[in-house]
Amino acid sequence: MTIQFNDESFRDDYSFYNSERAIKRFPFPFHEDSYMYSVNMEQHRGGPKDSVYEKRFDVDEHYVSEMRDRALVLADDPLRCQSLPHMTLAGWDLLELIMVSKSEDYPDLFELHRDGNTWRWINKPLGIDDTFTFLDEATLPYGPMEYITRQAQGDFAVLDQRDDNLWMDAGMVTTQADWSLDFDIGMNFFEWHAPVPLAHEKGIFVRALKFLLNIQQGAPARRLNWTMTVNPLLDTSPENYHKWGIQKTTLTPENIGAKQHLRVELQTFFRLPRSNALVFPIRCYLCSFQDLMTVPKWGRRLHRVVRDLPVELATYKGFIANRPMMLDYLENFDDGLPTSPGIWPDLETEPPLKT
Amino acid sequence: MSGAEKIAVTVTDIVPLNDLVTRFEFKRTDGGPLPTFSGGAHTVVEMRDGDTTRLNPYSLMSDPMDQSAYTISVRRDDQGRGGSLYMHTKVAVGDEMVISYPVNLFSLDLRAKKHLFLAGGIGITPFLAQIKQLERFNGHWELHYASRTESLGSYVDELTSHHPNETHIYYDDQKQTIDLVNLLEGQPLGTHVYVCGPKGMIDWVRQTAAAEGWPREAIHYEEFLAPQPGKPFEVKLAVSNKVISVGENESLLEAMERAGVDAPYLCRGGACGQCETNVIDYSGNFIHRDHWLDDEEHAGGQKIMPCVSRFEGKTLVLDR
Amino acid sequence: MTKFTFPESIKSRPIYGTLEAREGSAHLLVADAHGAEALLEVATPEMMAKAHIMYIPKGEDFEAKLRALKPASFYSGPSYAAAEPRLLKTLEDARMGLQVYLAGTEGLMGQAMNAAMAAGIPYTAIQTEHRGSVARRMQCVHCKGITEDVETDPFVCSHCGLNLFVRDHYSRRLAAYQGVCIDAEDPGNVPEPKGIYE
Numbered sequence: 005m006t007i008q009f010n011d012e013s014f015r016d017d018y019s020f021y022n023s024e025r026a027i028k029r030f031p032f033p034f035h036e037d038s039y040m041y042s043v044n045m046e047q048h049r050g051g052p053k054d055s056v057y058e059k060r061f062d063v064d065e066h067y068v069s070e071m072r073d074r075a076l077v078l079a080d081d082p083l084r085c086q087s088l089p090h091m092t093l094a095g096w097d098l099l100e101l102i103m104v105s106k107s108e109d110y111p112d113l114f115e116l117h118r119d120g121n122t123w124r125w126i127n128k129p130l131g132i133d134d135t136f137t138f139l140d141e142a143t144l145p146y147g148p149m150e151y152i153t154r155q156a157q158g159d160f161a162v163l164d165q166r167d168d169n170l171w172m173d174a175g176m177v178t179t180q181a182d183w184s185l186d187f188d189i190g191m192n193f194f195e196w197h198a199p200v201p202l203a204h205e206k207g208i209f210v211r212a213l214k215f216l217l218n219i220q221q222g223a224p225a226r227r228l229n230w231t232m233t234v235n236p237l238l239d240t241s242p243e244n245y246h247k248w249g250i251q252k253t254t255l256t257p258e259n260i261g262a263k264q265h266l267r268v269e270l271q272t273f274f275r276l277p278r279s280n281a282l283v284f285p286i287r288c289y290l291c292s293f294q295d296l297m298t299v300p301k302w303g304r305r306l307h308r309v310v311r312d313l314p315v316e317l318a319t320y321k322g323f324i325a326n327r328p329m330m331l332d333y334l335e336n337f338d339d340g341l342p343t344s345p346g347i348w349p350d351l352e353t354e355p356p357l358k359t
Numbered sequence: 360m361s362g363a364e365k366i367a368v369t370v371t372d373i374v375p376l377n378d379l380v381t382r383f384e385f386k387r388t389d390g391g392p393l394p395t396f397s398g399g400a401h402t403v404v405e406m407r408d409g410d411t412t413r414l415n416p417y418s419l420m421s422d423p424m425d426q427s428a429y430t431i432s433v434r435r436d437d438q439g440r441g442g443s444l445y446m447h448t449k450v451a452v453g454d455e456m457v458i459s460y461p462v463n464l465f466s467l468d469l470r471a472k473k474h475l476f477l478a479g480g481i482g483i484t485p486f487l488a489q490i491k492q493l494e495r496f497n498g499h500w501e502l503h504y505a506s507r508t509e510s511l512g513s514y515v516d517e518l519t520s521h522h523p524n525e526t527h528i529y530y531d532d533q534k535q536t537i538d539l540v541n542l543l544e545g546q547p548l549g550t551h552v553y554v555c556g557p558k559g560m561i562d563w564v565r566q567t568a569a570a571e572g573w574p575r576e577a578i579h580y581e582e583f584l585a586p587q588p589g590k591p592f593e594v595k596l597a598v599s600n601k602v603i604s605v606g607e608n609e610s611l612l613e614a615m616e617r618a619g620v621d622a623p624y625l626c627r628g629g630a631c632g633q634c635e636t637n638v639i640d641y642s643g644n645f646i647h648r649d650h651w652l653d654d655e656e657h658a659g660g661q662k663i664m665p666c667v668s669r670f671e672g673k674t675l676v677l678d679r
Numbered sequence: 680m681t682k683f684t685f686p687e688s689i690k691s692r693p694i695y696g697t698l699e700a701r702e703g704s705a706h707l708l709v710a711d712a713h714g715a716e717a718l719l720e721v722a723t724p725e726m727m728a729k730a731h732i733m734y735i736p737k738g739e740d741f742e743a744k745l746r747a748l749k750p751a752s753f754y755s756g757p758s759y760a761a762a763e764p765r766l767l768k769t770l771e772d773a774r775m776g777l778q779v780y781l782a783g784t785e786g787l788m789g790q791a792m793n794a795a796m797a798a799g800i801p802y803t804a805i806q807t808e809h810r811g812s813v814a815r816r817m818q819c820v821h822c823k824g825i826t827e828d829v830e831t832d833p834f835v836c837s838h839c840g841l842n843l844f845v846r847d848h849y850s851r852r853l854a855a856y857q858g859v860c861i862d863a864e865d866p867g868n869v870p871e872p873k874g875i876y877e
Contacts, residue, residue: 083823090469093496139495166468167576167801184820190852191691198691199848218625218633221394221460222364242820242859246841249863278423278492280397280466325864472799544704546775549799572703572776574804 006112009068009129015076020236022295026065030291031056032299032347033228033268037308039317041203043211048226048272052348056270057226060105061156062287063113068129070157070179070238077178077239078154083186084241085150087162087174094162094174095149096139097276098283102152127155149174158270158287161185163193165282170216172196173281179238179288181231181267182245182322201316219282221275228347229269232323232330236265236290255326260333261294264326266306293333301344301354303337310334362403362414362624363459366393370454371428380481380513381447382420384430388455392426396461398489399581402429403459403627406445413613415442416583416626418485418555419461423492429458432513434481439585440608462625465555465581467492472549474500477537477564479556480507483514485581486555490522503537505529505556539564543571553579583628584648586610589669595676596620597639611665620679622665629667636663636677643672681713681810686876688847693785695809704776706730707769708750709791711759713811714783715741721780722748731769733762735787759790766791770798782808786816786827789854802851813876818855819843825855831872833861842869 012020022030051057056064077084087095103125107116115126121138132155136143144151153160153176162174169192177185188196193213194204203209219225233240234252255263270287297303310318310330318324339358344350372384387393396419406413417431433446450456465485467474474493476486483504493500502525506512509530518526529535543552552573554564561580568578588608595602596615605614612634615622625631629649638661647657649664656662663670663677685695698721706726710718715734719741722730730750735758736742742755756762770777779795781788788807795805814828824838832845836858843858850857862869 088470093469164469165466184857186823187818187820187848187850187853187857191850195691198689199846204690218631220363220462220625221396223460242857244821246821246860246863249860250866252864277395277461278397279469280400280463470799544774544776547799548770548773548775548777550775570702572701572778574801576801576803577775577799 007063007065007067007129010065012066012069014069014073014236014238018235018237020066020069020290022291023065025054027291027295027298028349028351029055029064030296031228031268031270031289032296032302032305032349033230033266034305034309035347036345037305037343038312039309040314041206041208043208043215044227045212045215045225045273046227048224048274056287056289059109060224060272061102061109061285062270063106063110063129063157067157071130071155073238074154074176074178077241081243084178084243085153085176086185086189087147087149088190091149091162091164091174091279091281092141092147094164094276094279094281094283095147097278097281098160098162099148099152100138101274101276101283102156106156130155150176156285158285161284161286162276163282163284165217165280168217169193170213170282178241180241180286181229181269181288182240182242184242186243199320201320202314216273216282219273219275221277224272224274226270226272229271231267231269231321232326233265233267233290234263234326236292238288238290240267252322252326255329257329257332260329261297262292264293264330264333265290266293266296293330297337299349299351300337300357301350303334303357304339304341305343307331307334307338363462365405365457365459368393368429368456368458370450370452370456372430373450373452376432376513377511379511380432380434382430382432383446383450384421384428385456385458386428393429394460395426396423396488397463397466398423398492399465399467399485400461400463400488401465401485401583401626402431402461403625404431404446405457406442406450408441408445408449411441411609412616413440413442413445414624414627415585416628418465418488418581420484420487421491423488424495432481432484436585440588442585462631464626464631465553465579467498467553468551468576468579470549471551471577472499473547473551474498475542475546475550475552476500476502476504477552477554477556477560478502478504479554479560480505480511481513482554482556482560482582484555486553487514489553490518501525501527503527503529503542505531505535505537505560508532539567540571543568543573551577551579555581558582581630582650583626583630584650584667585628586613586667587648587669589646590671592670592672592675594670595674596679597676598679605669610667611663611669615665615679622679624666627666629664632664634664634666636665636679637661638663638675639678640674640676641670641672642674643670645670681716683809683813683876685809685813691849692847693789693807693849693851695788695807698780698782698806698808700726701778701806703778704729704774706778706780707733707773707795708780708782709733709762709766709787710781711735711783711787711811712737712739713741714781714787714808715739715745715810717782717808717810718780719744719748722750724749727751733766733769735759735762735783759787763790763794766794767798770795773798779805780808781805783810784812784814785809786814786854789816789851793851793854796851815845815875816855817843817845817858818850818853819858821860825853826858829858830874832875833869833872834858845875 106114117124163170164173367388368385374382401416421430603618632651646669648667731752732750819836822839826837844861846857
């Protein structure tokens with residue numbers, strides 16, 4: 005196999021780590037030295053070799069451990085995966101999309117053999133070899149959406165499209181940035197984004213919805229979003245906030261480089277053919293501050309972005325209390341030199357940190 | 360690039376159904392499977408007729424699960440700008456054509472407890488695909504299909520033989536009409552009504568259902584408008600800094616494309632809203648024909664849908 | 680105070696209107712407590728001939744006035760839970776064109792709307808008018824338990840005992856607002872409760 009899968013945890017002892025390769029391909033979300041909401045959509049048709057944009061569904065060294073963490077979350081709280089009754093067809097659409105994409109993009113890891121409606125799916129990293137009947141729920145151990153998203157990194161929101169709106173009518177949500185599928189299921193695009201500050205007033209969601217409603221078969225799109233997480237905790241759910249919220253107070257100037265993580269969501273959008281639904285995979289990537297600082301450009305830029313972020317956004321993203329400590333740490337990596345445009349690390353061309 | 364993704368296809372079958380309607384079958388030229396789609400989707404067919412390129416939307420009527428071929432039915436319009444005539448007279452089996460990926464502006468509401476389909480004439484085509492989709496998943500549906508005459512009733516035989524209990528046929532020349540008020544009043548809560556046919560029929564169903572207390576969200580309709588010919592007019596495109604002439608038999612959208620100005624589109628029939636264009640300045644009258652803008656916007660003089668709407672007057676400056 | 684002007688809020692928070700008589704094949708009117716006043720204002724003889732009124736008095740005395748409207752069918756019951764089987768049966772038997780009017784507290788309107796939506800009526804077609812108490816039906820996002828008639832922020836979850844703050848984020852499916860632990864990052868530091876709109 006081409007990918008060495010880490011044996012790591014996203015809870016308790018937090019043994020999660022990024023290899024040097026994983027750091028270099030981390031989807032750093034800031035294309036300039038400041039941040040404000042925008043409808044930053046682009047076509048999702050590949051990207052630089054080995055980047056997270058290259059494949060339709062990126063599989064990386066965290067795959068096996070992330071799927072183990074998802075199983076633990078679901079065993080604790082099955083409400084993290086729900087599908088309203090009319091969304092079953094969309095679930096099959098999603099299963100097909102992921103199986104076809106992964107078997108084509110990672111033929112050494114995944115195989116799909118189709119003979120009419122009899123499908124054989126082989127997932128080597130997870131040791132799965134199942135034969136089932138496409139469109140027959142009785143032949144799978146879970147519903148189609150749950151079956152395939154127990155084998156795919158990132159959260160999945162499956163959106164029904166009707167009445168010129170998108171409706172959060174199904175999802176698998178265990179690696180979320182503090183929102184509850186169980187609470188939000190059934191809401192429309194504006195409702196589930198209701199708690200987000202500033203963006204409604206800027207018309208961001210009206211424009212984003214217009215864009216998403218017109219995403220067509222064969223033409224997926226993507227964008228990046230981000231927040232901050234203390235410890236590499238995947239499951240920052242509101243359900244468990246009373247348990248993990250306290251971890252935000254454990255930062256010290258000594259441990260912040262290792263404990264504070266930038267959390268990036270690679271959001272992609274695919275039209276689903278049979279159901280005309282839209283699937284919205286939300287893939288979470290974590291990287292510690294100290295690992296990010298190994299890329300001089302990112303060190304300079306992250307300091308400037310965190311420093312200049314409006315108070316409302318720092319509050320919404322949950323790090324307003326820790327911002328001063330973050331800045332004390334980050335300013336050591338900002339020598340004031342200009343940065344190159346774009347998100348890529350540019351290690352060959354950007355100067356090392358001036359000391 | 361505008362519009363949905365393209366697929367290179369070969370015409371594999373042409374079947375005249377009656378005096379007006381002919382069915383065309385397409386397979387992928389490279390032999391691969393076509394994308395599946397959802398019932399109600401259309402494809403935009405590119406017709407290269409000498410120097411003229413037309414792009415017309417047609418509802419896909421084949422089984423959405425069948426990836427081997429797509430079929431469409433084309434009704435000949437002798438008064439139109441020639442798209443349907445081109446299909447009827449110039450396209451032959453074996454021809455290679457380009458069609459778009461399926462786009463659905465008329466999808467089923469899969470929450471519906473029952474789907475009530477009302478078709479007029481060639482408006483039957485999207486329902487043929489939707490019925491196949493619902494049959495596959497044991498959906499609850501009923502069809503009321505009005506045709507001018509028995510001989511023009513495309514697919515009546517197929518429908519009445521496969522679905523005798525769900526299908527109800529009405530022939531205008533035999534003075535048979537849908538008893539709409541009674542039909543609507545009898546439907547169980549959670550029914551959605553879908554209408555596809557001539558504008559008069561769509562308006563009748565929408566107005567009657569609204570008067571019967573049906574919620575807006577339970578009333579679905581689709582009418583693709585073919586762009587109508589009209590007097591030529593001139594347009595200034597401010598962004599691209601070009602002055603173009605729109606000919607008698609082309610749409611404003613087609614004229615922009617001919618001049619190399621890329622404008623977004625999906626349906627080219629006044630329904631999807633993609634080509635909505637801001638008006639910067641004008642002196643004259645708009646001839647709005649779309650379903651997208653509301654009455655207020657039609658009167659406002661600030662927006663136009665170049666796929667179907669035209670202009671008569673001295674100046675028109677657009678934000679393109 | 681039976682009418683209250685809610686402050687502007689986020690987009691998931693319901694907005695209530697004023698009931699108006701609409702064309703329809705039948706009319707279902709559900710109200711609690713002071714919601715009866717809104718029904719009395721909207722009722723017309725024509726509507727009442729095809730109307731089913733379901734009323735939960737909660738100690739208020741409007742029953743005689745509502746009966747005097749002479750609806751085709753009238754029900755008065757002690758609680759929403761008690762009324763629910765009858766409501767569900769009514770919706771199951773209904774035809775398209777049924778008009779639904781809800782009036783009273785947010786908890787009552789939310790739960791009845793939920794039932795009507797499940798029966799196939801889009802929420803935008805269901806009329807609502809708030810009257811009476813502004814107490815909220817709250818879901819604890821942690822234990823999922825619902826606490827009825829919450830009047831203060833923060834409040835204590837009646838199921839798991841956590842101290843929750845009252846969000847404006849609202850779920851139609853749950854007919855409840857979201858309550859989230861207020862002292863997770865500083866256990867024990869719970870502000871003094873005050874009225875939700877104070």
